[in-house]
Amino acid sequence: MNRLSALACIGAFALAAACGGAAPDTIAPKPAAPTERPSASKPDAPADAGAAQANANPDDAVIAAYGQRYVDLVVECWPETATTLGLHTRDSELNDRSLEGIHRVTARERELLDELMARFPEKPRASRASFTDLSILEHALAVDIRRTEALRPHETRPDFYTEPLSAIFVIMARDFAPAADRARTALARIEKLPQAVAAAKTNLKNPSRIATQIGIESADGAKGFLDEQSALLVKELPSEKARITAAVRAAKEAYAGYKAWLTKDLLPRSTGQFAAGKPLFEFLTREDYFLTEDADAIHAMGKRVFDDTQQKLTETARRIDPSAKRWSDVVERVKAHHPTMADLLPSYRREVARARQFLVDKDVMPFPPGDILEVIETPQFRRTTIQAAYDQSPPFDPPGAKGFFYVTPAEPQWPRKRQEEWLRENDHGDQVDTAVHEAYPGHHLQQSFSRLHPSVVRKVTGPSIFSEGWALYSEELFAELGYYTDEERLMQLVWTLVRAARVIIDVGLHTRGMTYDEAVKILVDEVHLGRQLALNEVKRYTENPTQPLSYLIGRERIFAMRERMRARDGARFSLKTFHTEVLTRGTVAPGLLEREIFGE
Template structure:
C-alpha cells in the first residue's frame, strides 16, 4: 500500500541483514488501547440474529478455500498450513479455482435467497463475502491475468519472501518451506510460457523488469535459508540455480518472443470498470461522474498549491518552481532510511500528544529496504501484519534506496523524490495515522471475513484522509504542506488517468505527460506510476474517492452527534470495524 506499488503488499524483512536492524526509533508511550468491539456498537438494539452463526461458518469456509486455492495468499494472511506450496497458475488450475469460487457463491446465494435474520455486523459480513466472490470471479474471467500479465509469474517470489520475513515459526521450519517453494519456481515459468497470449507491450515490459530482479532476490534468500539449514547447502544451491536459470530464460523469452508480439490492450473497458466501482467499492457514480470529481479536486488542489507556494516565496511565478527548490532539501543516500525512521517516530508522538486517534495494543513498526524484485514499482510502502498472525505481529514500512550502481543523475533524481517534505507526507500516509494504524486495528476485528478482505477505497482512502487530517491539526510546515498537496494532486490525477486509461482511450504516454507536465513528477517516477495504473483498474482512484467518502461520513456523524462529536470518537468508530468500503461501512454505522 503505497505511492507506487499495488494494493497487494509484500513483507519486507529479507533485506534486514543488508540494512541493519531496521528498527524505527523508540516510539513514545501510547495511550490506553481501544478495544475492538465493533459488533456490540453496530448491533445496539438488534435482536434477530439467528443467521449470524451460519454467516460466520461461510466465512470459515471461504478461508479454507483461500488456503486450498491460493497458498501464497494464505501465507500473507498468517495461515501457514501450505507454506511450502505455490498457487497453481496452469490454465487448468485457474479454471479449477474459478469453478470452486462460483460453486461457493451459488451455495451462498441459495442459502440466503431471502433476507437473512442477522445482526447488522453479520449482515455486512455476508454482503462483503458475496461481493468478494463475485468481483474475484469477474476479475479473473475479464482481465485474465494468467494470459495478459507476465509479472503474474514473478508473484511467487512474494510468497518465498513472506515465509522468511516473519518469525511465526522456528527459522529452520520456515526455511524448509521457502526452499520447497524455490524448487517449484521453474514450473511457474513453464506455466507462463504456456499461458501468456497477447499482453500489452507495457505489461510485458513490466514482466521483464520484475523477472530481472529475481536473480538478486534469490541469492539473498539463499543466504538466509543456508543460515537456517547449513546441512542443506547442496540442495539449496541446486534449487536456487535452477530457479535463476528459469527466470533468466524467462527474461530472454519475454524479450525475444513475447515482446515483439505484445499488441494487446491494457484498458479494462467501461463496463468492467464500472462493475468494479459498483460491486467492489459500493459507489453509485458512473465513470464520467468519478472523472468529473477527480477534475474538480485536481483544480482545487492546484489552487491550494499556488497559495501555499506564495507563502513560502511571494515572488515565485509557479508553485512548481517552489517545489523544485524544496526538493533540494533531501537526505544523503546513507541517511535515507534513518531519516524515514525519524519521521515515523515524530508523527506518532504528535498524535499521542494531540489524542485524536486511538492506538491498538501491541503497536510495532519497522522501517526496512524494499526487496529488489519490487523496486521497479515501489518508492515507499507499508506491509500489513498478517491478520491471522498473533496480535503483536509488527508491520513493515519499506523504502527503496538509491542504488550505488546508478548514474549520479539518476541517484539525485531518486533522492529528490525522497525530499524532506515527501518523507513527512509518506510517513503520515504509510504509518501514523495512515496504513499502519488503520490496518493494525483492522486485523484485530473478530470477523474472519473482514480479515481476508479489504477494498482499497477504505484503506487508501484512510491513508489520504490521514494526510489531510494532519494538515487540519497543524502538523506541517509550509514546505511540508506543499509536498503533501503535491501528492494530493497526484491522487487527483490518478482519478483522471485511471478513468482515462480504462474507459476513455488515454494512452500510456498521455498519462505520463499529465504527471510530468501538470503534476511535475520526475519522468522515471511518472513512468512507474502509470505502469501500475495500466494493470490495476479502479485502484488508483481509490485514494481520493475514498478520502472524500470518509470526510462525508465524518460530517454525517458530526451532524448526528452535535456537541457530543469528537474526532477521536469518529476515528474509533471507523477504525475498529475493519477495512470495509465506506459506502457499506456507513450503512453499518448509521443503520441505513
C-alpha cells in the same frame, strides 16, 4: 436493485491478483442475480444481550461458518495469498497456474457463491456486522468471477508468472517462524518455479505490448532476486547447499528462458488492449467499491480535486517564495532541505514519534492495545523496490505483533551524486508526509485496529478504497489540524496531486481511450514527476483498473461519511468519536461502513 448490485465487494482483487484472477479455459455463465432484500433498519443488540441477541440474530453463526469456509478456500486455492495473511499451513506450495488448476479454482468460487445465494435468498436474520460479512463474502466471489471472465490475466499478463517470487520473498521477510523452517518452505517454493513458468507458454494468448514489456522486466529481475535468496538459504540451511544451488539454478534458467521467449516470440505479436472498458470498470467501482457514481462522475471528482490542488500548490509556494513563477520550482528548492546520510533513519524516527504525539495532544484519535511500530532500515534484499514503506503484521498473526516502518538508506559505496539524489527524495517535507500516511494516523494505526476485529472475513479481505483512502484522509486531516509548515504542506499537496491525477488517468486509460503516452505526459508535464517514475506509474495503472482511483475517492467517501455523522450528531459530534467508529470495524469499503454505522 438486487443485492449484488447494492453491496460492495471486498478483497476480491487481492485474491485475483495473487492467483491471476483464476478463470477456466471455457468461461461458465455469470451467476444469476439474487433476489432483492429489504434494508436493515434496526441497530445491533448490545453485546451483553445474551440469548435475546441470539434469538434476534440466528443467522450470525451460519454466516460466521461460511466465513471460515471462505478462509479455508483461500488457503486451499491461493497458498501464496494465505502466507501473506499469516496462514502458514501451505507455505511450501504455489498457486496452481495450469489451466486445469485455474478451472478448478473458479469452479470452487462458483460453488460457494451459489450455495450462499441459495442459503440466503432474502435478507438474513443477522446483526449489522454479520450482514456486512455476508455482503463481503458474496461480492468477493462474484466480483472475482467477473474479473476473470473479462480480464483473464492468465492469458493477458505475463507478470502473472513472476508473482511466485513475491511468495518466496514473504516467507523470508517475516519472522513468523524459526529462520531454518522458513528457509525450508522457501526452498520448496523455489523448486516449483520452473513448473509455474512452464504454464506461461501454454496459457498466454494476446497480451498488450505494455503487459509483455512488464513481464520482460519482471523476468529480468528474477536472477538477482534468486541470487539474494540463495545466499540467505545457504546461511540458514548449510547442509542443503547442493539442493539450494540446484533449485536456484533451475529457477534462474527457467526465468532466463521465459524472458527470451517473451522478448523474441510474444512481444512481436502482443497486440491486445489493456483497457478494461467502461462496463467492467463501472461494475468494479459499483460492486467492488460500493460507489454510486459512474465513470464520468468519478473522473469529474478527480478533475475537481486536481484543479483545486494545483491552486493550493500555487498559493503555498508563493507563501514560501513570492517571486516563484511555478510551484514546481519551489518544490525543487524545498527538496534541498534533507537529512544527512547518517541522520536519515533517526529523522524518520523523529517524524513518526512527532506525528503520534500530535495525535495524543489533540486527542482526536483512539489508540489500540498492542500498538507497536518499529522504524528500521529496509532489509538488504528489499532495497531495490522500497524507499520508505510500512509493512503490516499479517492479520492472522497473534495480537501484539509489531508493524515495521522500513527506510532504505543511501549506501556508502554509491557515487556522491546518487547519494544526493536519494536524500533529496527523502527531503524533510516528504518525510513528514510519509510518516503521517504510513504510520500515524495512516496505515499502521488503521491496520493495528483492523487486526483486532474478530471477523475472519474482514481479516482475509481489505479493500484499498478504505485502506488507501484512510491514509490519504490522514494527510488532509493533519492539514486541517494545523500540523504542517508551509514547506511540509507543499510536499503533502504534491502527493495529493499525484492521487488526483491517478483518478483522471485510471478512468481515461480504461474508459476514454487515453493512451499510455498521454497518461505519462500528464504525470510529467502537469504533476512534474520524473519521467522514469511516470513510466513506471502508468505501467501499474494499465494492469490494475480502479485501484489507482481508490486513494482519492476513498478519501472523499470518508470525508462525506464524517460530514454525515456531524449532521446527525450536531453539537455532540467529535472527531475522536467518528474515527473510533470507522477504525474499529476493520478494513471495509466506506459504502458498507455507512450502512453498518447508520443502519440503512
